[in-house]
Amino acid sequence: MKPAHVGLIPDGMRRWAEANGATLMDSYRLGAENVVEFLLALQRNGVHMVSVYNLSRANLARTSTELDAVYAASLHFFTNLLPAHFDPAETAVRLHGDRRLLPDDYVAAAAELESATTGSSFHINVLAAYDAMDELRAAHTRAQAEGCDISAAFDIPTVDLVIRTTAEPLLSGFLPLQCQYAELMFLTTPLNELTPHDIDDLIAAHRGFPQKRGR
Secondary structure, eight states: OOOSEEEEEOOOHHHHHHHHTOOHHHHHHHHHHHHHHHHHHHHHTTOOEEEEEOOBTGGGGSOHHHHHHHHHHHHHIIIIIHHHHSOTTTEEEEEESOGGGSOHHHHHHHHHHHHHOOOSSEEEEEEOSBOHHHHHHHHHHHHHHHTOOGGGSOSSOOOSEEEESSSOOOOTTSSTTTTTTOEEEEOSSOGGGOOHHHHHHHHHHHTTSOOOTTO
């Protein structure tokens, strides 16, 4: 069965920069471009939603040098890459996380893209300044206000497959409730060296994964 919702944890850009004599700016920019290739490959494979882990709230404690590289790559992602590769009438892009903790230009670029993308065929969630406890608190408040079960109050639905582009077997706080029964793939090939064919192979491998969800 093909996954309807894939989680992507793009990781390893610092190590790739060190190993290849590249700057952090160049590594993260290339990473943003490869995330787009990843998204296009997933869309081609019939995936309907992808949640991309851009920054956890804990990541905001990193050095200004690294955060500047992440933010610059993210602006390139929002203002150039996504508009150039995805039809706004078919795609919906949404930012999830505490916007108050992010730079104004980052939030403005994301908000503009959210307004411009009105489709329903392919959904891209970007998690930035994200913390699972914040998400849980917000869902609890919404469930109480709307009189619904908390499971129906989350903005992001269940994840079928999580792909992390480093070999460390960690979710690092990525959508823990939505990933209860997701298949987890931890790659030895860095994001900046993945090809669309590699992604096709990952989806093909997932099709054989037992979708029992605890049953």
